[in-house]
Amino acid sequence: MNTILETIIAPGSIDFALAIGIILVKIAVVIAIALLHVAYATYFERKVIAHMQVRLGPREVGPYGLFQPFADGIKLFFKEDIIPAKADKPLFYLSPVIFFIAALTSLAVLPFFDGFVIADLNIGLLFLLAMSSLGAYGIILSGWSSNSKFSFLGGLRAASQVISYEIAMGLSLVGVMIMAGSLNLSDIVRAQHAYPTGVFVIPQFLGFFVFVVAAFAETNRLPFDLPEAESELVAGYFTEYSGFRFALFFLGEYTGMLIMSSLLALCFLGGWTIPRFITDFIPFLSAVPGIVWFLMKVYAFMFFYYWVRATLPRYRYDQLMAIGWKLLIPLALINILITGLVKAWIKGLL
């Protein structure tokens, strides 16, 4: 069969087509599962915060309100798409799409469990950082093109906040890179499993702290949600957006949270592995599939996002900048120096 076909088309192209087909199926599965997670992340958030504030949260649609995310999605899908008359139309159309694509593309390099990753890039971590800064374009362009004061101020704030904290985040990951010796996320996880503590959070606690704070700021979540501070800027950069364009921003933001949680789980908490001293102590835990550990770590950090949102008030803008530039960046640099020194000492260089 193959040989007959190969006389018509170029040899080897069937394997090629098959490989592409497998990749496409993988992509579809990952995106579908990620979007389902994102949908339920919104439900989970509303429930968690409601219970922290002694309310009940959504409970009308379906049992325990479980269909609420779908109802919201369908509602937003059929809403009118209002485009302000003064808006810069092409940019206004495109910016939510840019924001959403940047968020979804980052999913490609995340290894969910051993060997399951769409694109096993050897610069996976760098790719993630690049994509997270690409999302800032969507924010800035939406703030600019809406031609509204609230959007404009929100876009400005978002731009300088995201770039300020991106430095701190990039520097906090250098310690992990030194210890793992790789930018490939799967290799980072394997390096952690080979390391005596099993996770990098223990030797890299300074980097971990900087990364957590920067992750909150990068995804514009409370207590750093100044770009969309609803009490002063209505909704910040997406004030003028409605209907499905608003939904794209919303989905993009929650996908960003999911990606930050996954990055944290992969770089600091050991991804799909658990420390060996735990499996030595309780052997049957090593039979649990890796995806379970990975998702547990991701959910724990998502819960932490909501917990912080329900607990802390919003920072002032000058405080936000002071934390980013005066605290996190020096801490990250000190972390790099210490990590480098210790590693050089272990290797016997000093």
Next chain:
Amino acid sequence: MIATAFALGALVVGSIFRLKRPYAEKLMPYESGNPPVGEPRQRFSVKFYIIAMLFVVFDVEAVFLYPWAIVFDKIGLYAFIEMVIFIVILFVGYIYAWKKEAFVWD
């Protein structure tokens, strides 16, 4: 690619079904219910420019640190000390920016 298809596809399909009843008031920029006053694109604080310039400096520095961190195992003491000197020089620049009050928002 599929992400693009999803986003654009949903927008196009949605545009077939959803309502379209625009009128002048609805298309005005939102300003808490008042008619908008003045131009939205105003002058803004020069601080944002300073932050942007500092970002360029520090981001390039971070990019220099990545390859060094990756090949840390393979390089000797010389490269390590070299990078320590690099970070110290950056720190001097950082302290200068701090003393110049580049991080202070009034």
